Amino acid sequence: MDKKEDLLKEVISHAKEYGYVFPSSEIYDGLAATYDYGQLGAELKNNIKNYWWKAMVQMHEEIVGIDAAIFMHPKTWKASGHVDAFNDPLIDNKDSKKRYRADVLVEEHIEKYRDKIKKDVAKGLKKFGESFDETQFLATNPNVKRSQEKIDLLESRLKNILETDDLTALKAFIEELNIVCPISGTANWTDVRQFNLMFSTELGSVAGDAATIYLRPETAQGIFVNFLNVQKTGRMKIPFGIAQIGKAFRNEIVARQFIFRMREFEQMEMQYFVRPGEELKWYAYWKEKRTKWHKALGLGDAYYRHHDHVKLAHYANAAADIEFDFPMGFKELEGIHSRTDFDLRKHEELSGKKLQFFDPELNKSYIPYVIETSIGLDRMFLAVLSASLKKEVLEDGSERTVLSIPPALAPYKVAVMPLTKKDGLPDKARAIINELKFSFQCQYDEKDSIGKRYRRQDAIGTPFHVTVDHQTLEDNTVTIRDRDTMQQERVSISDLHKIIDEKVSLNNLLRHGG
């Protein structure tokens, strides 16, 4: 465990040291759980986006991409369920220091009465044997009736309290029911506090005129509200998908673990619209497809595992996570959800617009079912970074730090360096860069010993290192060093482009993971 924590620390400090990720607003002592992507981080992030976008949009003629606004009509969040489902009343037990959802505590309390009824039924069954009529028993047995009345009463009171958002009453209710913490066994509770998971802000510059709107907590809704626009203008036929990359905002109660859980984060989502009844087929299809996309990167299959949800969100009828072995252990990297027709149906209800597709084969209209693939870009970034960071012990016993980022994602593709900064070698190196820069992100470095420069490039993850030496001036050959094997090869300058392109091009990735 300690080892794992240290690993995350190493990733964080490496990320900072080499310009991948900086703590946000650092000169003002930082802002909790907010990070800025630096000069190399921005490149890596863009490359990841690119790989995703091309694999999803470019490789699928039935998928198109959009870029919806972060601001959306407030009704959107009413429809999606975020307004109701993501306002959690929380309460802490002062003795055990554990935090609970206050409404869940009450529900669990109510559950006890349900268990009691079950026990009574079991008793009844035992007593009456084969002649036992459960329906009649439930309706007539005085114990059961008493329990049921209690359940009904408590449930309606809870509903009432939740609907009025009366936090004081909720705490009083918990105290009245003598609910205790399962850990400490005490009823020493803090006040109930509301945690709104959505960030609100004001739209409209004149005070008083302003309407409260939210920063989107997920990008998916931008796709759903545009379902009809895209379907009609793109003449899309089911099944088809809409992809989007964009920021989303969640006021997490606790945002932590570096860029794994941030309040401002970026999602890469695709909603795939299918015929009702065919959703589980497509769900399986996308689960496999997305897994392939990940594994094509070559970080190692052992880093991935599936986690199928047993407990499903309010909108889903099947859900699985692709989990990644982060420095903190296996955690969710991507979610594949079968969202049914929940979202479109709700939007249809609240907007009054018909969000359906006329299927000529079936000769009828229906609200499509949706399969969602949703990956956290920042998490993907962390996955790539943490799996790539290695400390190697070389044959001679010395150590090297290498960032073996998949070449297609690496910020710099090639470093070109003169062996010495004399005899015109720098000019020659510059000349090579001036050709390569049209295809690749290049870096020039002439400072320090050549060995030191190699190690610097290893540390930032540049896959190829080209060195110009005196022989270069005679026959136009250079040495090219492979970051991972440290092997060098002497090649002609005119072959450089081909050699590098073969390895850093997205094409190969897309062939295997697209």
Place this chain on the structure above:
RNA sequence: GCGGGCGUAGCUCAGGGGUAGAGCAUCACCUUGCCAAGGUGAGGGUCGUGAGUUCGAAUCUCAUCGCCCGCUCCA
């Protein structure tokens, strides 16, 4: 929010009432020339912030702020 840890140079840290230190990094020059380790020199810190004690505080006291870790939510 609660509990724990930590704030001294870009990084890692030492120092513990008497005017700020090391290693690495950075920059310049010299040297070397294919795997981070040569030499010389330079720049860089109101010791997180504020108050108190003291002749004197980076050091002691109090407060405050920030960051990190854990706990319930999620991509």
